[in-house]
Amino acid sequence: MTDVADRRRRLGPPLVLVGLVLAAWELYARASGVSPFVLPAPSDVLGSLWRFRDEAIRHSIPTVVETAVGFSASIAAATAVAVGLDRAVWARRAVEPLLVGSQTIPIVAIAPLVVVWFGFGLLPKVLVVILVTFFPITIALLDGFASTAPEATDLMRSFGASPGQTFWKVRWPSGLPGFFTGLRISATYAVVAAVIGEYVGATDGLGIWMQLSQRSFRTDLVFAAILLTAVLSVALYGVVRAVERAVIPWYRASRGATRQPERLSEAG
Template sequence: MTISTAPDAPTRSRLATIAPALICAAVIVMAWQVYVMVSGVSPRVLPAPSRVIEQGWAHREAIATNATATLWVTVVGFAISLVLSFAVAIAIDFSGLLRRALVPMFVVSQTLPIIAIAPLLIIWFGFGLLPKVIVVVLSTFFPMAIGLIEGFAATDRDAGALLRSMGASRWSEFRYVRLPSAMPRFFTALRIGITYAVVAAVFAEYAGASEGLGIYMAQQKNTFRTDLVLAAVVVTAAVTIVLFASTYAVERIVAPWIEQERRSQ
């Protein structure tokens, strides 16, 4: 019996998808390293990637502790935002009056500058978890709620009419037709929201916190440790990528038909 060790078609497809991005990132890092070595620029201004990695590893305990705090803020805030967006979107789908009343308010809320609101939240609620969670919720609620609302509205009307003709209730129509059809748009919005969540958590900590990657970067910037600032940035990017990738795993569990449709296309 011959055992094949070649990657299967889905694996090859994924590798082909991410390979250009990896190559591009490698080229940028190599060019950065060469430029620093040739130009002799001060590490306080622009440290080489090798120095960023070296110093990041040397201070890994402090970075890990602050990254854990940021991840906790992100998860709590995003979970609250997820529950709120589902509850509000479902209520709006069942009520045209709520749609006309709330959707314009959601749009207006996006004109509020978070950069101005975050310091006020710190003043009102202190340096604890609450103000940072509020910033994450404010930053992520809109894309997920709108994704669900538009997903519900884009449901095939013929499928809904067929269920109603068979005596199905409004809730049954929602459960078996409208909710599944909204999942592709929802998961697209979810991926947007999870990236916003990490950025919002870091910014909220930057505005004022006792721990977290945001305050860690602010502290290192004040001491001209550009290498540690960049090391924290790399960790932030890594956390974001992991959370972003995890949405695909959740999608395969909750709505496996989306992946099947994606492959068929």
């Protein structure tokens, strides 16, 4: 019952707010007389999405594949780099400023170059997803490693543990909460990154569907593509959240124990 109540407490306000915004949008679109070309009502967007569902599914599949492949590759690369930088402090001091500097370059400026270099296939979209999601995962995991309690490291050394044993028994578990924080942040960017890659150059995908709909003056289908992008992003975020609960249940339990006194004081 506690989990159900917590879930309702978390999801209730956002759902109510979304419902109010959609209701206000629907009323304004119907009552103001604004052209559907400029601002279609939410009901019109859903209706168009249903009528063009086959086309929506056809364009969603490439975006899902690009996101899944790119996000998975980004996780693997970011984990390997973060572990390597954590083991070599001098390397982290040299590489971390470059990682930060790379984030100052707009992805919309890089995406066309990636398409020029690698064509219109799967690879350029995957690379765009990696470029967008790699940094948050790497930095979050490095920060997680840095949060390791020095006492735990000293205790492992006192027992004669090797550096590798200390890393996998102490530093890696300490880094997992930060790692999943980075995954959640990156999950919200991954689908959008794939859409940007498609928008620049593709034959299928939500990005190209959005572009074609815009050129055909089908604003309702543009909103439909935006809606599907948002749904896929939320779904990926939910998958990451579910994996986090399965992999580090102890962290969630510790956070719940920490917040319990606050809830009791609020109730009082």
